[in-house]
Amino acid sequence: MITIEQLSKVYHSKGKSVIGVDDVTLNIDQGEIYGIVGYSGAGKSTLLRCMNVLERPTSGIVRIDGIDLMSLSPKELRKARQSIGMIFQGFHLAMSKTVLENVAFALKASGVGRKERRKRAEELLVLVGLDDKANQYPAQLSGGQKQRVSIARALANNPKVLLCDEATSALDPNTTKSILKLLQEINRELGLTIVLITHEMEVVKEICDRCAVMEEGRIVEQGSTYDIFAYPENELTKRFIQTVIDFQIPEEQLVKSQGTIVHMTITGELAGESIVSDLLQHHDIRGNILHGKIDYIQNQALGMFVMELTGDRSEVERAIGTLHDKLEEVEVLQDAGTADQSMARAE
Structure with missing residues (x-):
């Protein structure tokens, strides 16, 4: 046209x-x-x-x-x-x-x-x-x-x-x-x-x-x-x-965190699946949702979540590997090592 x-x-x-x-x-x-x-x-x-x-x-x-x-x-x-x-x-x-x-x-x-x-x-x-x-x-x-x-x-x-x-x-x-x-x-x-x-x-x-x-x-x-x-x-x-979907985590929260913080984007039919609960069931870790939302664009679901994962470092890494296998967009915003350094600086 x-x-x-x-x-x-x-x-x-x-x-x-x-x-x-x-x-x-x-x-x-x-x-x-x-x-x-x-x-x-x-x-x-x-x-x-x-x-x-x-x-x-x-x-x-x-x-x-x-x-x-x-x-x-x-x-x-x-x-x-x-x-x-x-x-x-x-x-x-x-x-x-x-x-x-x-x-x-x-x-x-x-x-x-x-x-x-x-x-x-x-x-x-x-x-x-x-x-x-x-x-x-x-x-x-x-x-x-x-x-x-x-x-x-x-x-x-x-x-x-x-x-x-x-x-x-x-x-x-x-x-x-x-x-x-x-x-x-x-x-x-x-x-x-x-x-x-x-x-x-x-x-x-x-x-x-x-x-x-x-x-x-x-x-x-x-x-x-x-x-x-x-x-x-x-x-x-x-x-x-x-400006529409803001998932910026306050610096104060990042300093307090002792876990690995992960941002994940869940698209299409996956947004309706139990990605987070399945992750916690199959890995010996704890998860704390810091931010999350499922929106609808062009009648398609788009989920975005920021989670703090805590537990044995190797198990956390395996959990993140599982997320990478299932999802196209996974970003580690702060790993446990960075969190430890942040805590040391705060003290």
């Missing part, structure tokens, strides 16, 4: 060059929700604007539904953009127009007649749950309601793609969840391809099928959302995941 090949965007100002997007290649499938996450200045919003050529790339290829947007004339590009809806953090509503008029305005620009505009706008307000707000003005709405109007307006011309630029970052957590749920429903009901720009990994975890992590204009990691959470490789990705 969306193909980005070796795309770069370079800005020139006062004799200096600033790279906004640096040699990015992405493939986004029809009907999926794709997240692009990064901190401020990572280039993610610039990349999004390049997707509909609101920002013209310096080099590279942008294809949407098989159409090379870079090769189109200005008139052809305007027509092609009708199949690409876009919503923003700041809503961008006309304050002097009613909710209904805001939605209908997008159709007026496309040459749709008055009666058809009104009918389509009313249908969209039902879709986003605002049919009772049709005659109100944006100033009378909450932030979440304003974003729903923006979504309805973006859907007016039956787009194939919806681009969302930090669409939930100005909203409180509960409102964010309701907007994300709405986007999921629209994705399922309309088969719409959604690209979601965000700096919040929780948003990615909530609804994205696949995602990419951006830093300094480049994609540093990409894959299915589940795999990104289960097997992160890049340090930036790991930091983002820690």
Whole structure:
């Protein structure tokens, strides 16, 4: 559906060059929700604007539904953009127009007649749950309601793609969840391809099928959302995941510990098995869970646990070997020897 090949965007100002997007290649499938996450200045919003050529790339290829947007004339590009809806953090509503008029305005620009505009706008307000707000003005709405109007307006011309630029970052957590749920429903009901720009990994975890992590204009990691959470490789990705699933053990706890501390990731069907209890039954060791959680991403279980194992050192090592045999991700955060040294320093 969306193909980005070796795309770069370079800005020139006062004799200096600033790279906004640096040699990015992405493939986004029809009907999926794709997240692009990064901190401020990572280039993610610039990349999004390049997707509909609101920002013209310096080099590279942008294809949407098989159409090379870079090769189109200005008139052809305007027509092609009708199949690409876009919503923003700041809503961008006309304050002097009613909710209904805001939605209908997008159709007026496309040459749709008055009666058809009104009918389509009313249908969209039902879709986003605002049919009772049709005659109100944006100033009378909450932030979440304003974003729903923006979504309805973006859907007016039956787009194939919806681009969302930090669409939930100005909203409180509960409102964010309701907007994300709405986007999921629209994705399922309309088969719409959604690209979601965000700096919040929780948003990615909530609804994205696949995602990419951006830093300094480049994609540093990409894959299915589940795999990104289960097997992160890049340090930036790991930091983002820690904002959602934080398993950092306080230094005070590490100093107190006299055992071996192990972090384990349990994926898929294994998350429903008795890995920990079986380990303690088959090895002459004691186990103390310091941190643990089973989460669900893309309807798949993902378990993460931090345990302190104590007992004979050789038996602990055999237990860790058993974990390595069963699980793909096992990391010793502190072994008993390190713990002994920490205790000595503390004394």
